[in-house]
Amino acid sequence: MFCRNCGKELTGTPEICLGCGAKPLVGSSFCHACGAETNPLAEICIKCGVRLAKAEVVGRRWMPTAAGILSIIAGAIGLLVGVVVAAVGEIVGEAEGIFWFGAIGAPFIGLGIVAIIGGVFALRRRIWGLALAGAICSLCFPPYSWFLAIPAIVFVALSKREFV
Missing domain, CATH: 1.20.140 (Butyryl-CoA Dehydrogenase, subunit A; domain 3)
Structure with a gap:
């Protein structure tokens, strides 16, 4: 698993990325499966073909x-x-x-x-x-x-x- 915010590889399923301090699925810059850079509007990673996880809903708290x-x-x-x-x-x-x-x-x-x-x-x-x-x-x-x-x-x- 990779952080969607900074692209750092994560071990297990951590709550917070140690590289950037964000929740791993909050960002939209990197693929969570292969770590490749992605377009923030993309729904599928061009490199590995996996469906990109939607960013968590922020702003309704x-x-x-x-x-x-x-x-x-x-x-x-x-x-x-x-x-x-x-x-x-x-x-x-x-x-x-x-x-x-x-x-x-x-x-x-x-x-x-x-x-x-x-x-x-x-x-x-x-x-x-x-x-x-x-x-x-x-x-x-x-x-x-x-x-x-x-x-x-x-x-x-x-x-x-x-x-x-």
Whole structure:
């Protein structure tokens, strides 16, 4: 195996090339099979005929971070709304004689907690499904959190490969 960035021969499958410090498949200047120089746009090495490995996607690392922050903010809004609805519902319910009226805030509190947990997992780039579920749960607090939740869902969905 050869580094696609500097062309140095590598033993085994190292994470980092000792010659240039880059990940071995990040570059596009050399063939990973024979080490020959290649055109960055080429899909097949002219010297050995092997299909060239595509360069790893670089530049999407900000998406899970942004999605996590947006989900946490939307979840905090939902949690706050749930607490306020539960408190006001309890007061109104007590005055009207409907004692379970404060329980209306419980789903908002639950969805807010799931959105916050999903945001934390998005920030850590762990468990893509939970991060997506958190972003979707942050959508459940209309209309003020939609501006946060929709980009969070899109960012989590587009950055699936960033998750471990």
